[in-house]
Amino acid sequence: MCGIIGYVGNNNCVPYIIDGLKKLEYRGYDSAGLAVLQNGNLVTVRAVGKVAELEKATLIANPKGTTGIGHTRWATHGKPSEENSHPHTDCTGDIVVVHNGIIENYLTLRAKLEARGHRFKSETDTEVIAHLIEENLLHVRASHDQDRLLKAVQKTNKEISGAYAYGVMWARTPGLLIGVKKQSPMVVGVGKDENFLASDVPAFLKHTNKVLFLEEGDVAVLHVDGVTVLDKDGKEKKVKPVKISWDQKTAEKGGYAHFMLKEIYDQPQAIEDTLRTARTDFGKILGLDTDGLRQLRNIHIIACGTAYHAGLVGKYYIEQLAGIPVSVDLASEYKYRTVPQLPNTLAIAISQSGETADTIGAVKKAKELGFRTLAICNVLGSSLTRTCDSTFFTHCGPEISVASTKAFTSQITSMYALAAFLGQANGNLSQTAFEKLYKELLALSKDMGEAVKLEYEVRHLTRKIYKADRFIFLGRNVNFPIALEGALKLKEVSYRSAEGFAAGEIKHGPISIIDKGTPVIVLMPHDALFEKMLSACQECRARGAFVVAVTTKAGAKMAADVADQVFIVPQTNELLQPVLDVVPLQFLAYWIAKRLGCDIDQPRNLAKSVTVE
Structure with missing residues (x-):
């Protein structure tokens, strides 16, 4: 630190x-x-x-x-x-x-x-x-x-x-x-x-x-x-x-009030730069031929904080596109729990800095167990990249704000590319399906360019809710980790109480903390679970919540019937949608913190790289 x-x-x-x-x-x-x-x-x-x-x-x-x-x-x-x-x-x-x-x-x-x-x-x-x-x-x-x-x-x-x-x-x-x-x-x-x-x-x-x-x-x-x-x-x-x-300009604010705001706007370019290196053979990165990739039977993802949420998204990607079972662990827990020594296991460590002590320690344990290790990291020459067998670099440039934004979306993008390549290699995806998925991935940077235009709408909304004591974020399936990330981002920079939940779980306890005026941010793209998210909005609104819906154009009209505010993000495929859905949550955290007068780039008690256990 x-x-x-x-x-x-x-x-x-x-x-x-x-x-x-x-x-x-x-x-x-x-x-x-x-x-x-x-x-x-x-x-x-x-x-x-x-x-x-x-x-x-x-x-x-x-x-x-x-x-x-x-x-x-x-x-x-x-x-x-x-x-x-x-x-x-x-x-x-x-x-x-x-x-x-x-x-x-x-x-x-x-x-x-x-x-x-x-x-x-x-x-x-x-x-x-x-x-x-x-x-x-x-x-x-x-x-x-x-x-x-x-x-x-x-x-x-x-x-x-x-x-x-x-x-x-x-x-x-x-x-x-x-x-x-x-x-x-x-x-x-x-x-x-x-x-x-x-x-x-x-x-x-x-x-x-x-x-x-x-x-x-x-x-x-x-x-x-x-x-x-x-x-x-x-x-x-x-x-x-x-x-x-x-x-040097890359490492400076570039005219923005804070590094966090600049780095939210950096995301289209960061994704594009990361995808330049994603257009490669992941087998070569991993040091495995096609047979070696086909033999992978288990994947462990280990990370901390925001990177852990990227890992949770990656679990959905790999299990759906590659058909390989995935476990996701907080690195600090992985180090000390009993991990079965299963053959043909790949451990993936995700870290922006590559210097996070817990993540490096977890990787060392994975190596002792005989697992192949892959780092997804933003810093060339960092300790993590030298510890792992191989590395896929996210090309974000320096991320200065303690609250991670562009590194997070680039990590998710990297996990998607990895999942697609694994699926292609082991036959879980046909060549036609792979090419379609990858074409959608290459369009993501352009969609992100549209998503960052939401800042004005989010900034205007925060006038109404920034004084709230408690915030709730809801998502399902691949958007559940985004709800967790939205809550973490708000906690980090505004010091407000915030929690993320799987929307289907609110009836099992969390709904008790929703009362009049509680802001509830609901991630509800127009997908297979859209109607269930409509029901979640209705349940929260019936208890007096101030409901904010993050959806796509196809779902905007129906969302408006059950929400007090609707943000429309560009539509992409269901798996990639979280990369875009997180953007209004990043702006939300930034503008609430700014209205509260918080130290946005250097929140109290936090550091960018946690280099001690």
Whole structure:
């Protein structure tokens, strides 16, 4: 969740660090800080709250230097405070460390270090790293200080356990920055006479689009004129820079009030870009020939949050189009439940960031059980993509808002393409049926372009309902997961109570919480279950609910007879309809949150990438 940005170059590093931290604000944080090597001394500035507070404090302190590191902290050990903010130092104040993740054995290490005379100034697990490096510098030998620091870091890595990424500076090694990665995101930006260390690409994308993706256990040594990468055994390795196609504008708001709104409007292009790579042989992606695909007998989908809802939609797709049984698990549950070790099983992990700790842990369990693994992910070089056997990339560009929108619809699109290709390969779909389905899929981007035109109507409606305390979302069949997603989106950004239900279940309990004025949003495209959804609307309206129907043109007239408001989305086939139906729900969440004055892009208590369990 935390953010790291480090700079080594010929310019004053402070503007680079402040700007990089602002680009990482989407990750969620409660404090921020930076350290700069100035005239042989480390100058540290920290502040509780937003990066803007750190920026003010930095203007007062006015540190200047060509090597520095910054951090945004999400509290895991110790309350949000200036003392617990990063960077953290050793006893001498000559070593500074910033860190993402959790050091699981920090209490044991802290006790040992305190017994040796080390004095801690914070409640964090991170400070242990700084003191360990200080201690290890006393026991390693090297011909010069830069190599000595590297050896101390490598020794420290063998003593700490957990999932972490950290950066370190030493006052005695100007022009040197060291980064370490283990199960937490860390990348290196390669520039001209300057290099960057960061937890995510947007932190330095303004300055370079050449990125080194670090592997598990890698140590990166950054100088002005180059970067050396060592593997977990200390051996130098060649890492080829990856050129990121995103430009800086893609990672900015583009004139919209919030990233969330921009990313809702990004969806037609995101789907089109994702489909460019979907026009391929999924057998090659999975590393399976036609016989291998035909032998698949079980599919496990594992994900968290919004990605989990995409997985639920994918279950409908795969079972109908490919005829393969599918189970969908929350990754945090899959890791700890008993999973039968059935042969010919494919585990599909869905994640926007590819850094979600629970999802990565669940994939590792699936691999231990002998299952083939596939990632559906948006981030090239992420931990999940390197853990799985193969990857299908959703090409959404950076998704900055914590509340996922374009990644969600691209994930659903990917699941549909996968299901269709599996069905074609195993004979569940004829070639004619496959071509028809795929033709409809290729038209989806155009339909999404029409769906986003609903913003004005949704915005107008929210004036009537935004003050409600409770919201209900109803759907059936493939739209049931969309009801869950609509409720989650509203909870995330507006902090209002919202629940999603299968419409057929409301008589089994949920109808008791519907009373006069309760907004009930009903997903009811004109399909085989349309008449049953009409009945659900009538039941809710009879109890005083304010019913909002999301339907297609063919169902609009009948829906208007049982609803207070009707939104008409474009019509596509029944399976693809949820991709369009979710759009008014995204706008609904956005505009209710905006009218309530909420922090839309960075909701309280939430972070974009949950990189700790």
